[in-house]
Amino acid sequence: MSGEGPSLRERRRAETQRMIQSHAMRLFTDHGYDATTVNHVAKSAGVSTMTVYRHFPTKEDLVLYDRYDPLIAAQVAARPPDEPLVRRIGQTLVEATRLALGPTDSGPSPSPEKDLLLARLRLMINTPALRAHHLDSQFATQKAIVDALLGDTPDPDLEFQTWVAASTCLAAMHVALMKWAQEDGHPDLPTLITQALTAAFNEDFN
Structure with missing residues (x-):
């Protein structure tokens, strides 16, 4: 219903996005943006590469995407x-x-x-x-x-x-x-x- 907060599904999606992005930022910072692949991010986050792409369509989005x-x-x-x-x-x-x-x-x-x-x-x-x-x-x-x-x-x-x-x-x-x-x-x-x-x-x- 309108006026209510985010649904459980929306909260879980946001939590997954934050978790994946956190792992990506750590890898990019530690190993460099160019040297880190989406596969590396997926493995670190414990999810499939497809899941990463479902939340972040491009590698650049792992850095630039926000919810604001x-x-x-x-x-x-x-x-x-x-x-x-x-x-x-x-x-x-x-x-x-x-x-x-x-x-x-x-x-x-x-x-x-x-x-x-x-x-x-x-x-x-x-x-x-x-x-x-x-x-x-x-x-x-x-x-x-x-x-x-x-x-x-x-x-x-x-x-x-x-x-x-x-x-x-x-x-x-x-x-x-x-x-x-x-x-x-x-x-x-x-x-x-x-x-x-x-x-x-x-x-x-x-």
């Missing part, structure tokens, strides 16, 4: 409709990042989600094939945001403005993510994204 586009789309659609587009999108990206990272460093142990994101970013920075594939991933996020904001009957002018706002906000976020990865995840990522948005639009996003 639906979350971002839902959050951006839920913000006040009278907000300026860039604030509506930008604040959503900051809050979605904070939620995705889980507990802060002040907790008893580092966040697994933070460690996974940091490892993914490091691989993306150092692997040309992943940098190219990242453009497809970012386009999918842009489209999720635009579709959530426009609904079924978009106005052409508003559609253009929304694509511009979404792409600019995501570009600012990308710069913040790269800086965060280069500094080994020590800065507060939501704060970095806020600073990047402020610099991009010359207005306060706090």
